[in-house]
Amino acid sequence: MEVIVPFSTDRPKSRLSDVLSADERAAFARAMLDDVLDAVATAGGEPTVLATGAVDVDPPVTVDDRPLTTAVNAALGGHFEADGASDAAADPVAVVMADLALATPAALDRLFDAGRDADVAMAPGRGGGTNAFVASYPAFRVDYHGASYLDHREIAAEVGADFAAVDSHRLATDVDEPADLAEVLIHGEGRAAEWLRDAGFALDADEGRVAAVRG
Amino acid sequence: MEVIVPFSTDRPKSRLSDVLSADERAAFARAMLDDVLDAVATAGGEPTVLATGAVDVDPPVTVDDRPLTTAVNAALGGHFEADGASDAAADPVAVVMADLALATPAALDRLFDAGRDADVAMAPGRGGGTNAFVASYPAFRVDYHGASYLDHREIAAEVGADFAAVDSHRLATDVDEPADLAEVLIHGEGRAAEWLRDAGFALDADEGRVAAVRG
Incomplete structure (x- = not known):
């Protein structure tokens, strides 16, 4: 196709x-x-x-x-x-x-x-x-x-x-906004998730929904 | 089950x-x-x-x-x-x-x-x-x-x-936050979507993602 x-x-x-x-x-x-x-x-x-x-x-x-x-x-x-x-x-x-x-x-x-x-x-x-x-x-x-x-x-x-x-x-899940980055860290298995981790992003579960924060 | x-x-x-x-x-x-x-x-x-x-x-x-x-x-x-x-x-x-x-x-x-x-x-x-x-x-x-x-x-x-x-x-899609209400208006088929419409909520497509706004 x-x-x-x-x-x-x-x-x-x-x-x-x-x-x-x-x-x-x-x-x-x-x-x-x-x-x-x-x-x-x-x-x-x-x-x-x-x-x-x-x-x-x-x-x-x-x-x-x-x-x-x-x-x-x-x-x-x-x-x-x-x-x-x-x-x-x-x-x-x-x-x-x-x-x-x-x-x-x-x-x-x-x-x-x-x-x-x-x-x-x-x-x-x-x-x-x-x-x-x-x-x-x-x-x-x-x-x-x-x-x-x-x-x-x-x-x-x-x-x-x-x-x-x-x-x-x-x-x-199209990745457009900061809140979407958490989805990439939670579920992503490819280069995009790796790129975010290399850039210092990690999950932060402090609030209601988990957010991606940069270290 | x-x-x-x-x-x-x-x-x-x-x-x-x-x-x-x-x-x-x-x-x-x-x-x-x-x-x-x-x-x-x-x-x-x-x-x-x-x-x-x-x-x-x-x-x-x-x-x-x-x-x-x-x-x-x-x-x-x-x-x-x-x-x-x-x-x-x-x-x-x-x-x-x-x-x-x-x-x-x-x-x-x-x-x-x-x-x-x-x-x-x-x-x-x-x-x-x-x-x-x-x-x-x-x-x-x-x-x-x-x-x-x-x-x-x-x-x-x-x-x-x-x-x-x-x-x-x-x-x-658990409905917890105001942004989630748009999902109910877009995809909901039951009482919750009807309740929101009766309460005056409608879709507002002005910005990037569609939001639910109350009239």
Whole structure:
């Protein structure tokens, strides 16, 4: 399955600027991207990176500096056109965000499986975002603004695509804010967790929920 | 499967005090409890409520005003004793928190299934808590302090129980803090979501993640 991984090379992870410098945010974002690409490949996906600028990775890279929604819709259109699909039975394509540092092959397997059954299978992000989906329905398009998960359910209904939700904490956890770093330390098994530990972050269980604090 | 649902009748949901009055927090906590009890029963579980004080619900109620860890361990001990289990092959028992307002029968099915295969199957909560588990291993005991999910993995390893993680956003979402209310509005299908809407809460997609704001 083709798996598009959008990645921003300019000002990545700006909401982590209270705890990480610009260089650190870039390095951490890259560690997460590498983890996601590995998990996708291990789950049997064929990753391609859809980046806003040049990025040196093994999988093929498409550079598109337009806004995320425009770039992803262009990639979806390209996929379905190349596929020659003109109706509701197309080869599935996945879009998996590059900041899903908790993604494992098992979690992605569940997403890919759901996407083989439903026209659109989607893993919601915490806070109503869309962290990952599989579409095999050429008329489906994205709109990443606001509570995009609910919008995408509506878009699927409007174009006549059936929809399946994928219930995964790992895929729901996009790493955007300082509170998310604790999830990486608790559940992460790859480079991103190692990067945080090397940068001095550790779990602090003093308050209600465990936080990541820097030593 | 016996499913123990711990429920606090005194000062429930204190971390929501910025957005809900004490009476409102009690009513909202009760709506969540009712949703959880329904989901457990629909998933084929036999719920019992383990409450710190009297509560008027259909399922059997055990009142135990000791701290959560002590009360749950006493209930686990009671279950395994009644079961006559003296070794590693006991009838499974589940513990599911009463504030899992997003819990669906499908999510609980996955937990119960995992708990039939592993000695201990556990759904982590966001922030490292333990939101739900199934144990069929009489020596397993809980300790809800701090990052309890990691502690429980260790306890399972120490007593020789094999451990399975259940990857569910619905079961990872315990409703403790104002940010969690958005999850209820986005994904909730029961009384708790209805209660929030009736109380004037709606989604606000202005910022990065969608928030629940009161109109």
